[in-house]
Amino acid sequence: xxxxxxxxxxxQATKRISKQPAKRTVKQAVTKAVTIEKKRVALRINRExxxxxxxxxxxxxxxxxDELHLTGTKQSCSEGACGTCTVLLDGAPVRSCLLLAVDxxxxxITTIEGLAExxxxxxxxxxxxxxxxxxxxxxxxxxxxxxxxFLDTNPHPTEEEIRxxxxxxxxxxxxxxxxxxxxxxxxxxxx
Amino acid sequence: MNLPRFEFLSPxxxxxTLLLMSGYKEKLRVLAGGTEITGRLKHRLVTPTxxxxxxxxxxxxxxxxxxxxxxIGATTTLSEIADSQLIANLFSSVSEASxxxxxxxxxxxxxxxxxxLQESRCLYYxxxxxxxxxxxxxxxxxxxxxxxxxxxxxCFSVYQGDxxxxxxxxxxxxxxxxxxxxxTVPVEDLFTGKGANPIGLARNELLTEIMLPIRKGRSAxxxxxxxxxxxxxxxxxxAAVFLWEGKGGMIxxxxxxxxxxxxxxxxxxxxxxxxxxxxxxxxxxxxxQQAASLAAKAMExxxxxxxxxxxxxxxxxxxxxxxxxxxxxxxxxVGHAS
Numbered sequence: 001x002x003x004x005x006x007x008x009x010x011x012q013a014t015k016r017i018s019k020q021p022a023k024r025t026v027k028q029a030v031t032k033a034v035t036i037e038k039k040r041v042a043l044r045i046n047r048e049x050x051x052x053x054x055x056x057x058x059x060x061x062x063x064x065x066d067e068l069h070l071t072g073t074k075q076s077c078s079e080g081a082c083g084t085c086t087v088l089l090d091g092a093p094v095r096s097c098l099l100l101a102v103d104x105x106x107x108x109i110t111t112i113e114g115l116a117e118x119x120x121x122x123x124x125x126x127x128x129x130x131x132x133x134x135x136x137x138x139x140x141x142x143x144x145x146x147x148x149x150f151l152d153t154n155p156h157p158t159e160e161e162i163r164x165x166x167x168x169x170x171x172x173x174x175x176x177x178x179x180x181x182x183x184x185x186x187x188x189x190x191x
Numbered sequence: 192m193n194l195p196r197f198e199f200l201s202p203x204x205x206x207x208t209l210l211l212m213s214g215y216k217e218k219l220r221v222l223a224g225g226t227e228i229t230g231r232l233k234h235r236l237v238t239p240t241x242x243x244x245x246x247x248x249x250x251x252x253x254x255x256x257x258x259x260x261x262x263i264g265a266t267t268t269l270s271e272i273a274d275s276q277l278i279a280n281l282f283s284s285v286s287e288a289s290x291x292x293x294x295x296x297x298x299x300x301x302x303x304x305x306x307x308l309q310e311s312r313c314l315y316y317x318x319x320x321x322x323x324x325x326x327x328x329x330x331x332x333x334x335x336x337x338x339x340x341x342x343x344x345x346c347f348s349v350y351q352g353d354x355x356x357x358x359x360x361x362x363x364x365x366x367x368x369x370x371x372x373x374x375t376v377p378v379e380d381l382f383t384g385k386g387a388n389p390i391g392l393a394r395n396e397l398l399t400e401i402m403l404p405i406r407k408g409r410s411a412x413x414x415x416x417x418x419x420x421x422x423x424x425x426x427x428x429x430a431a432v433f434l435w436e437g438k439g440g441m442i443x444x445x446x447x448x449x450x451x452x453x454x455x456x457x458x459x460x461x462x463x464x465x466x467x468x469x470x471x472x473x474x475x476x477x478x479x480q481q482a483a484s485l486a487a488k489a490m491e492x493x494x495x496x497x498x499x500x501x502x503x504x505x506x507x508x509x510x511x512x513x514x515x516x517x518x519x520x521x522x523x524x525v526g527h528a529s
Contacts, residue, residue, distance in 0.1 A: 056198065057193070058194070079192065080293075095296050095300070098230070100225065103201070103244050169294075
């Protein structure tokens with residue numbers, strides 16, 4: 001009895017399998033064939049060229065940190081709210097957590113590691129150190145890059161303009177006054 | 192948070208884009224700037240097989256002035272619009288809305304089309320996967336319940352875009368393309384008014400241009416938005432106003448649009464009647480107040496955002512009042528040369 005039931009079950013199973021291809025439409029077959037492959041991406045970061053093989057769902061921030069070990073770029077909220085992951089894309093500050101690495105090919109990317117030249121800190125970095133504009137330091141790379149891009153376009157800003165420029169970068173130590181002072185000092189140094 | 196896996200498509204022409212869109216339909220989502228959809232992907236609110244980036248598509252970006260209109264390409268960034276002197280001179284509301292949206296680093300990437308066509312939001316819907324799954328799927332996730340209004344038959348999510356109310360106020364038109372044809376519709380018609388599916392575009396349709404009409408005679412527009420902090424915020428109440436003065440010096444056309452007032456921007460037609468037909472200098476504070484309270488009545492508010500609905504309704508009246516006052520002031524002083 002049991003053997004017969006087993007045989008019937010096996011028969012049904014083979015039936016199901018043999019029926020499957022007939023049921024599947026061409027469209028479904030196409031979807032099934034989608035295998036996501038790594039893509040070759042050429043990135044230009046801090047005046048150096050990199051060639052990488054990465055999955056398309058990787059964000060620029062992840063690639064910078066995990067593939068290239070440029071961990072100066074921080075990741076915090078990873079949904080665009082905090083600004084710690086800020087990098088410069090063709091000189092303008094952007095959120096690296098919201099950009100796909102495959103989508104920024106051919107652009108000039110600058111991270112915090114690319115600011116110092118020949119071991120000498122960038123004037124804005126020096127101003128941050130001198131004015132104690134760093135507390136825990138987590139927002140600092142984003143703050144400095146945002147400030148750099150801002151001072152490049154507006155070398156002599158007012159305090160209000162500075163506050164507006166860094167409005168997208170959150171410092172949870174709330175050390176904004178020192179940060180604004182440092183940016184102001186850096187702008188005056190450039191005068 | 193990681194992104195879900197997807198296949199990446201990066202076409203270079205509009206034609207190719209439309210073909211891919213009509214081929215893959217539901218399986219594909221378009222990424223213009225990516226500042227909104229990336230967050231939704233990370234929260235697994237949408238998990239497409241294909242992501243199509245518009246970054247390499249030619250002929251979609253830029254602001255151009257034509258005889259009777261200003262054309263903004265779909266992938267023009269909010270920064271470009273905020274920095275445009277042309278837009279600032281002719282359409283203060285659009286300029287202000289793009290200046291106040293999100294944060295500088297987001298505006299450098301976010302596009303006008305992406306901002307207009309963003310999904311409606313809700314505290315119960317826009318959260319990460321784990322707490323959301325604990326609640327069970329709501330209407331917006333193809334479920335059969337609404338967590339904000341228990342026992343309701345529909346979704347109450349709120350549209351919180353900045354640009355759309357400002358664009359609708361100035362009477363902007365949108366050009367929507369699909370393979371082989373295109374249609375031009377007023378921006379307000381891009382919204383279905385349904386929370387579960389607020390954007391009225393088919394999956395094979397691409398918004399390519401937004402046209403802002405340049406009106407003859409004096410006109411003025413303004414945009415006001417309330418946020419808890421100064422930056423990186425969706426509006427909790429917003430209002431855009433457009434006033435147009437006809438030949439006789441009367442205000443002949445009034446358009447008051449509320450953002451954050453339901454599943455799409457709301458054109459408050461009743462409120463407009465309190466202002467129209469009067470000279471700018473004859474509009475009294477009481478008229479403005481009446482328009483503001485009528486506008487607030489037109490909005491739909493339930494407790495599904497950061498602030499209680501009753502408070503948001505009051506804020507909507509205040510924002511309408513401020514926007515009206517601002518527009519009236521500029522109409523009284525100089526009036527826009529458009």
